[in-house]
Amino acid sequence: MENNKPFSDKNLLLLVTLREHQYIDYLAGDLEKYFKRTHVFNFIGYSREHGLSATEDRIRELIRENDIYLVLVIQLATDFELSPEYYASLRGPAKLVFWFFDDDMYFSAVSKYYAAAADAVMTHDYFPSLAYKQLGIPSIYATPIYDPEIFHPVPAAKDIDVCCVCDCTKADRMEYIDFLTAGGIKVETYGHGSKNGFLPEERDISAIYSRSRIVITFSRLDKPRWPVSDDPLLERVRQNKGHFAQIALTRSFCLSEYAPALNLIAGIGSEVAVFNDKNELLSQVRYYLAHDKEREEMADRAYETAKRTFVGAVAFPKLLHELRKTLDDQAPVEPGASPPALSAAFRSNIVNGLTFSFFILLGEGRFSNAGELLTRLFRCGPRAFLSGFPAGTIRALTVFFHKLTGG
Known part of the structure; x- marks a missing residue:
């Protein structure tokens, strides 16, 4: 076993519900570097072509025929084709781990029931990582991981005062953007519902960030939709999203809506500035537009942290070492583990x-x-x-x- 490749002697089966998705493909491609062999299986696509029973059988065949040690699942919260009972039945011959990305939204209604069927869970949301542990489910809090080939500094003149790349239809984002505009701030928006529309490629985001003096990002969750549409309190949740990491990797200045766990990945006031309401947003924008040196120094510090933290070459070994230790510390599970109780x-x-x-x-x-x-x-x-x-x-x-x- 290599020091930076804790699974170099093990085979991986990566179960996904999306292919030809840039971020999922990046994760899959990078994961291959850290395992002896990696097999990627789109079980939703296979199920549509061959049926659900054939899909379940095919997964078991892949585990058996390829001596799979770890089954790692990346699935959408709206995908219920494979049940927690089925996942629980895979344990024993292989270790089963879920990798979740939106647990601040889906933990209570969806994620915890799948996680209860697994050996461990990796999540990018801090507070759910603690909630899993309360349930006796081994959990690992994962920092954001991004491709430095996509997110990197682009030499460019700072010809945009303020930019926001996001889904502008979510939550109250346009109210904040309109408030800035009414306050005399020039704001360029990109993405769904924005003034400039979608950028042609994800890599184009780096150029926009690099041209911007200030990049603003929001943390409030959108109005809940199925399968969490019956929980109106989710609208009050502020999620520590990965946008700060993307912005920092481009050596750009980030002004983020406050989120309780933001300080775990960024120094508030030294690497990222925050706002809590519209008036504070306008005040912060005016301040940092007038203080170039302070703004640029914060962006530089954030960039140095990002290079040491958020790129795959650094983040993957750290994450996988913690996962290997978590799995090695567990007692063996008999094949056909008991399925979790479901609400x-x-x-x-x-x-x-x-x-x-x-x-x-x-x-x-x-x-x-x-x-x-x-x-x-x-x-x-x-x-x-x-x-x-x-x-x-x-x-x-x-x-x-x-x-x-x-x-």
């Missing part, structure tokens, strides 16, 4: 998710695979079916309607 709401979400997939398969003409999903809708019990099936049907019909009307 009525989670079972309803399973039915909701499978119902949505059922209609998608029908729309694609995959009638046999759709029929198999239909039989699974009843496994969660009548209560879950009666609440989940109508909700999933409405979601699917809404999508079909928007496609038909171009909405």
Whole structure:
């Protein structure tokens, strides 16, 4: 075992729900460097083509045929094709670990039930990492990891006073941006619902950041949608997102909406400036536009920290060393581990998710695979079916309607 490759003697099966996704592909490509062999399997795509039972069988075959030590799962919170019971059944022959990215939003409703089926979980959200431990689930808090080939300084004149690259339709972001504009600040916005629209490539973000004197980013979660739409308090949550890391890697100055765990990855006041409301945002923007030297020194310090912390060549060895130690410290698990207990709401979400997939398969003409999903809708019990099936049907019909009307 190499010092910076704690899994160099082990084989990895990476289960994903997205392929041809730039960030997932980056993670998969970098992970390959740290394992003896890596197999990437898109189980959602395979399930659509071959059916869910065939997908479950194929995963077991991959584990057996390739002497898999670690099954690492990166799945969306809206993907319920593989159940916690199925995941629990994989333990023993292999170690099972989930890697979650939006636990501040999905921990209570989704993530904790999948994590309870696993040997460990890695999460980019600090407070959920503690909540997992309260449940007796080994957890690792992971700092943001980004590709320095995408996020890096770009030589450019600072011709943009303030920029924001984000989904401007979320939460109250446009209210803040409009408040700055009304205060006489020139703001360039990019992304969904923005003035300038989407950037052609993710790598173009670095050029925009590098041209900007101030890059602002927000932390408040958007209005909750399925499967967390019944929890209005989530709108009050401020999430320590990865945008600071991206901005810092471009040697740009970040002004972030405050989040409680931001200080874990950045020095507040020395590497990043923060705001709590509109008035403070306007005040901070005016101050840092007038203090070039202080702003540039903070950006320089953030960049040095980012190079030592957020790039894959540094972050992956640290993360994987901690994971290997966590797994090695555990007692062996007998094959076919007991499945976790599931709440009525989670079972309803399973039915909701499978119902949505059922209609998608029908729309694609995959009638046999759709029929198999239909039989699974009843496994969660009548209560879950009666609440989940109508909700999933409405979601699917809404999508079909928007496609038909171009909405």
